[in-house]
Amino acid sequence: MTQQQTAGPPTGQADLAEEFLDRQTPLSRIRNILHRYPALSPAIVLLVSVIAFGLLNDRFLRVENLSLITQQVAVVGTLAIAQTLIILTAGIDLSVGAVMILSSMVMAQLAVNNGIPAPLAILVGLLVGLGAGALNGFLVTRFRLPPFIVTLGTLNIFIALTLLYSNGATIRGSAMPGMLTWTGSTFPLGPVRISTGVVLMLLLYIAVAFILGKTAWGRHVYAVGDDKEAARLAGIAVNRVLMSVYLAAGAVLAVGAWIQIGRTNAANPNTGVDLNLDSITAVVIGGTSLFGGRGSIWGTLLGALIVGVFRNGLSLAGLDVLYQTLAVGILIILAVSIDQWIRKVKS
């Protein structure tokens, strides 16, 4: 043993050599940096695409247009927060759009048809979001069903509930109390008009980024998604963490419902279900791994903005909406490919 100890320093250097020297090509150095900062690659993509669309069409970079993009992104961006939380735990939530629409219909119908004060109606809408999250979380933790299957089921349940509850009728914003459509109102900030819904979304991002980055709960969310068994053995109450993630997601979705009412100036039971795929798109383009445990909430915001920029830029360029969908599809594949390449850092 003494022999080994005296031989210690040289072997240590050999270790270093084995592990690091062969990585130091410029390409692998870039990869290491991208691996260390997961939000960096979507940030670069966003920057490049904004510059490119700006060069293509001089209307793109006007402040009104940029403000419009943020408003177009507000709802998906909010749903993507909930989606990020769930994907970080190695789950997936197909029901985010349906939960959001159900919650928005409850808010609108209570306020308009049942004459309940707007704050109370919004509160009940929040409870509906929490209830939906609780149902998903309960099925995932107690029955140990895969989140994909659970939320595929609840997706259909929530759509049906929404249509049954609303009789398929849209409620127009003009009939609602001002507080419900408040999220669609805008205020000037220098030359730009900012919508309240966008501010609400950004506040949610800040809050969730804080919780994920600075609290034990946030670290446990990552640990559970990274390796459930390891987390359990480390003494983390895995099911409690999962349940709280689904509840938090439900609450975020209810806020999304409020933002949606303001943004569309209506509560429409027939839209928004495809938003669940858009939210997954934002998360994936934002660099969060579908296998859980890796990613950042800021990456998701960037991902949502990238999708918004592409859709807006392509439509300004006069291309058919189909090409937007095509572009988003290519973006997803590219994002996941880049992600896989970055992941190769760990040997």
Add this chain to the structure above:
Amino acid sequence: MTATEFQLADTAVRQPILQARNLVKTFGRVVGLDGVSLDLYPGEVLAVIGDNGAGKSTLIKCLTGAEVPDSGELAISGQPVHFKRPQDARVHGIETVYQNLAVSPALDVASNLFLGREERLPGPLGKLFRVLDTKGMRRKAKEELTRLGISTLQDVTVPVENLSGGQRQAVAVARAAAFGSKVVVLDEPTAALGVRESNQVLQLVRDLRDRGLPVILISHNMPHVFDVADRIHIQRLGKCAATITPQSHSMTDAVAIMTGATTA
């Protein structure tokens, strides 16, 4: 058995830190443990060996709260204890390093050391907003690693997935040995490691013992067991076939007892 009986059993010798008496654990019709007893004394490395299915893992799981024995008694420093969850064992100072390396690859070394027992900032930031004391935990992680003599981990901010197998094992062992634990249980710590890394881990085991921390080591690797163990508990068919020492028996003897060719 009561606390006094536990103490009476060992009045003549040093008191064991961890004592198990007649542990029985069945899984349906399969008998995992058939009345196993075990004593762990301060400052010793107790190896547990046995063939596949001999009950090694079940024994360890019962000692560490991962399984609840059907019957039998556990005591720590003479005080009877009952573990329902791994958390219970941890509260009593029994820390386990599981075979599948219970570390979170994406989290850094310091986060892994403090996983499940994070510390918050003092003052309102910590109390009200529950902000983690990241800097403090990194500093303490470094201190603990230095105290345990683990020199292979210099940077506690590196994600564990960027470490070598031996370094990961060191993280797992460090987590088990740190923060005032009384017993460290290592399940096949060298199974996935190369020769040099195995030697590092075995040295770590000796270091822990020399610091007075008793270690239970489960291993298939006879040379490793005979290298570091003070006593060897041999499991066979759900029972303790013998408890030997590397001085009293050879490796061949141990294998013979393990396979039932001879008795001790």
